[in-house]
Amino acid sequence: MKALGKSAQYLQTLNVPEFKTNLEDSGLEYGNLLNCDNKQLEEYLLVYGGFKAYLEGQVSDAVTKSNAIEAAFNEGYATAIYRIADERESEGKKKLTREEIRGAVMDRYDQLKELRREVIEQEAIQSRLQGLLNAYKAAYDAVSRVVTLRTYGEFKSNG
Numbered sequence: 141m142k143a144l145g146k147s148a149q150y151l152q153t154l155n156v157p158e159f160k161t162n163l164e165d166s167g168l169e170y171g172n173l174l175n176c177d178n179k180q181l182e183e184y185l186l187v188y189g190g191f192k193a194y195l196e197g198q199v200s201d202a203v204t205k206s207n208a209i210e211a212a213f214n215e216g217y218a219t220a221i222y223r224i225a226d227e228r229e230s231e232g233k234k235k236l237t238r239e240e241i242r243g244a245v246m247d248r249y250d251q252l253k254e255l256r257r258e259v260i261e262q263e264a265i266q267s268r269l270q271g272l273l274n275a276y277k278a279a280y281d282a283v284s285r286v287v288t289l290r291t292y293g294e295f296k297s298n299g
Contacts, residue, residue: 147264154198156191156272173286181287188280195273202266209262213255220245220252 176184224244228235236244246253 146261147268150265151268151272154194156195173283176286178290181283181290184283185280185287188276188283192273192276192280195269195276199266199269199273202262202269206259206262206266209255209258213252213259216249216252216255217245220249224248 173181173184221241224241225235246256
């Protein structure tokens, strides 16, 4: 739940508005797309296209960060497993199950616990960014189709 809260906070820092079908400041209303004049369609393309491009970069950054944190966790986790297994073997203790060793690692190494928390948070950010990007992309594509239909209609009537 903390990861979801942090991902929402992160999205707010980007200054990308939550996707709405009514862009209050511009007077544009997504549900009225077919009745928009060409100037309004241009505004839609600028708004949705701009946020779409910006979010694509943010998603890329989030994926990169997530992969880096995951790699750091995996390296540390593998080393910790080795150390615990080696200690137990040298002390003549029985081998732990996979779940037991994971618990032992997380109990002993606070840094790994923190890295795992960061992985979860970053994955939540990435998922929310991707969802917002998908909404802006779909809106941009819809406006683009309206422009295409109008252009085709004008071409056909003039052709």
